Amino acid sequence: MSAWPALAAIVIFTVAFVFIATEKINRVAVVLGAAGLMAALGLVPGSDVFYAHHAGIDWDVIFLLLGMMIIVGVIKQTGVFEFMAIWAAQRSQGRPYRLMVLLVAITGIASPVLDNVTTVMLVAPITISVCRRLGMPAAPFLIAEVLAANIGGAATLIGDPPNIIIGSRAGLSFNDFLWHMAPVTVLMFLAFLVLARVMFRRAFVHRPEQFEAVRDMDARAAITDPRLLIRCLVVLGLVILAFTLHTVIHIDVAVVALLGAGLMVLVSGTDKSAYLGEVEWPTLVFFTGLFVMVAGLTETGVISWIGERASDAVGDNYFAAATGLVFGSAVLGAFFDNIPYAATMAPIVEGLVAGAPDPGTGQALWWSFALGADLSGNGTAVAASANIVVLGIAARAKEPISFWQFTRYGIVTTIMTTVIAWVYVWLRYFAA
Template sequence: MTTVYAIYATTIFVVAFVLIASDRLNKTLVALGGATAMFVLPVINSHEVFYSEETGVDWDVIFLLLGMMIIVSVVRQTGVFEYVAISAAKRAKGSPLRIMIFLLLVTAIGSAFLDNVTTVLLIAPVTLLVCERLGISPAPFLIAEAFAANIGGAATLVGDPTSIIIGTGAGLSFVSFLANMTPVVIVVLGALVVLLPRLFPDAFAVDDKRIADVMSLDESEAIRDRRLLIQCGIVLLLVFAGFVTHKQIHMEPSLVAMTGAGLLIVISGLGREFYLSSVEWETLLFFAGLFVMVGALVRTGVIDKVAHAAGDAIGSSPLMATMVILGASFLVSGFVNNVPYAATMTPIVGQFASSMHGLHNDVLWWALISGTVMGGNLTAVGASANVVVMGIAGRAGHPVSFGEFTRKGAVLTAVSLLISVGYLWVRYFLLA
């Protein structure tokens, strides 16, 4: 397309991003308004929006979210979230810091084997309940969990959509992925735990009376429907098994989630006011608008040009190539949805990897994965888990501003980048 279209699409995206970052307007309205503006020239048409895998709305993400939100709505009716919340608080002896560490570790581990958005949707209700019991704001806990979800998602081949895109394109095995990415993920996760008191200095003050009240609770009394709990447990096991084996059974995770949601609706007999109670409609619409805007950048060649410019700056040095890919991926993934970026960069990195013979060819893939997945922590729109957490926090009456999330995310991202640089250099160059 012409340069005029590219400039127009870039301007619309930048204006929308600034408005979202300012928190002066509803982010869903801004995203939908930006998407609508893309049709004015038109930069993108309806067929490219609804049917194209490269430029259209990622329906797999939308329906994965919808399916898991419905499942969470049904599971909530059993009382199991209250049970887990009370148990976690009692094991931590009411300490908010220990509870936060426990929840983010569970989130990180879950995100390594499930989609990180799915993990956040399952952990968030527990977080809201335990914070309500202790009389503290859940916002810091939810932000920390989003960070942990993005970090944990980099550990395995199935932990993040971008990991799947890059891993499949590079022909990486599950075992090699685990062996090369897990060490740096563990170190970055440890850094997050150390940073918690500095990132959230006012989040851990709690009334001693609240702690005593929580310690006196009997978590077993929280279970309201044991029969439904067993049914939900069976369906969740089937859904998780479907996520892990989706390639073998030829079902995308979105279809697995929607099948599980439909099954629970049927067997539970709940009315729609119950099974739709946890559906974040604004979040789903925000994603749709964001996908259209990013799709327009792909359609006009903006993302492709940015990716190629980064490729031109790499040169022939393996170390330079690794660091440029890592730094660019951390930066770009913090501001645009990392799925199209991963899809664009995979063939470019593949060309460089194939031209580098010897010990250093695979390191480019680990650099791309580290930056693309963990770089999503930079801003509130850098990763799907961040957007979901923002929606949940707002709906719970504890909205998180774009600036607040980004200020904390920037600190963690800088630390993650430094750790990743050190890890890649030591393991693949110094000790090679």
């Protein structure tokens, strides 16, 4: 690692992160300025930043988000989100914690199948609508949902983007993730429901008069175009099926999302202004700049240096290595965004696994890495794709969530879930 380029990359990244955290300057302007400065100083890999999968902009993520935003924008025209909002309000009887459990459960169950980004894009509009009908602040519910999505997404290969990266590098299948990750994910999710009751208690103010206005509403009347809804649900079902089978059909999830978006537009006949207006363009630009910033840390050797020092520190103590991967990834991934972090660290973990005394120990290191990388997504407001997407949706809906408003809940959740994950790794892979 060359000292001056690495130092420059660290300084630029740190200053940008401080500006993002303090929200003194628009976060899109910050990441574009930081990315431009890194490029001007030659800290990123030249034009490769636009083409290298692991050393630049991850277009798979960008196009996955774009495709799903278009799909959600078309579906929104049917009124189905209003229908589900009224249904959720009626089922919860307007009681805030009951409503949160209902929405979080939907999010947690859907995330392993759809992936956490897609899930929050579908659930967030419903949440905002139901909270407005019941006179409740939407922010606590949106934060709880994205935290639950990041936990639930850890259960499967396709549930969280870092899992796709890790599965590809380690040769791990969908069933491998289900067998090793799903049990601890269920435990963490149940613990989170209890934690949410405490963390968001100030938001649980029941307003019976608001519920009276919703109780007798006909939810089905909110569906403005039933025929369009049927067509949209068929396309969405095909997209979900392709997501689930993408390792079998060998079509990347980003390509599935774009094909689904194109088919959705085709069968709906919706005017382009309707669905393009729902695309979170600032969020996509933010991701692009963030990937370039992380590429600067990668290209100058900062992240690999951290990984190598960690490897040297643990030596032949593989439980210490697993512990470092769980807690170290939970911390580092929270600052670097867990997608590029996972892509950068995967080769380092592969080296650790190659030196393991047996395949079981090697796999334990992969699962430790996957848990740490996935759970790091809750560490800060910019640590995972789902977080950034929800903050963008909330800002557009005039229900803004600040960096620290999200992060103070995310840190507590990350600590709790990471400890549970570490105990699970010890009991399952090392205690016997």
